[in-house]
Amino acid sequence: MSDAPRDIDHLIELMAKLPGLGPRSARRAVLHLIKKRGLLLNPLADAMHAVAVSARECLNCGNIGTSDLCEICQSEKRANGEICVVEDVADLWAMERSQVFKGRYHVLGGTLSALDAVGPEDLRIPKLVDRVISEEVKEVILALNATIDGQTTAHYLAEQFEGSDVQVTSLAQGVPIGGELDYLDDGTISAALKARKSV
């Protein structure tokens, strides 16, 4: 209840469903939008309509694009025999921002989880096994989150390719660039110590 007219109340309710916004910040956002009607409210509504019409999940890798095959899967340059496995599209975007990886991706759409009853067939794992064969993949790079579910999923995936010629690797764990030891958790420090390298 915000005692705003019905249209505005409805908009506040919908905005409050976005991750990171609650009822109070949704009210603040809506008031801001109304003040900046021409600059922000109308363009935002148009942009949402455009995305609602154009956004599509890539049938091959699960990335979000504007056609049935995303730009990365369409590009022959990215077919270098490497597939980077990520949990979510947000992780794919994070990898792309670093501009280091030149291969293709595979978005699982989550992690295996006994608690939430998520099994291999609920994720895009069978499709990954197919792709490794059809795209002649030589290396599967696991870029899963360093959580328990992420690591369980990584172990499961590594097992799938045991005995085949496919190399399975995972991102290195250690001290983040710019990280201060004093602010790091024990797990990270012990992982970094175990994986120490000669300089």
Added chain:
Amino acid sequence: MSDAPRDIDHLIELMAKLPGLGPRSARRAVLHLIKKRGLLLNPLADAMHAVAVSARECLNCGNIGTSDLCEICQSEKRANGEICVVEDVADLWAMERSQVFKGRYHVLGGTLSALDAVGPEDLRIPKLVDRVISEEVKEVILALNATIDGQTTAHYLAEQFEGSDVQVTSLAQGVPIGGELDYLDDGTISAALKARKSV
């Protein structure tokens, strides 16, 4: 740069301009919207278009409504000789949620500020003086924020009505309901002590 297609990038840029959202939370919100296209993205775009068309600033009090006079200014029941002065529409909504005040409002649209060069004519102060006469107001209740600028504005407004029959009051300051003394700042405790009442 998020390596998302152009439509999606554009939507992320616009979302990141909302108060309380930055680039990272905007990306998260947009991915959530795309996943919930039918349930959230389309309805949100429609709701924004509806508000962009219907929302209007009340010419009398500055509240946001759907016609030139807001519902509160249209209602004869609310013409009880009391006007509550607030800084912003968000404050008006907060007052209305408490369902205690039965009079009308006046939204200043900010506070006087020497630093930001905001003078009385930049706010809705002349209109307030007009309304006090035309609506036969007996009491002006100042519900301004307890900041320096808010209190400066309150003093200025009190001066405007000095010598007239209009009573100027302000919200009581003290310990909030449910507040624990240990977590309160010194200023609030000393204000509450000065304004102590016999029980």
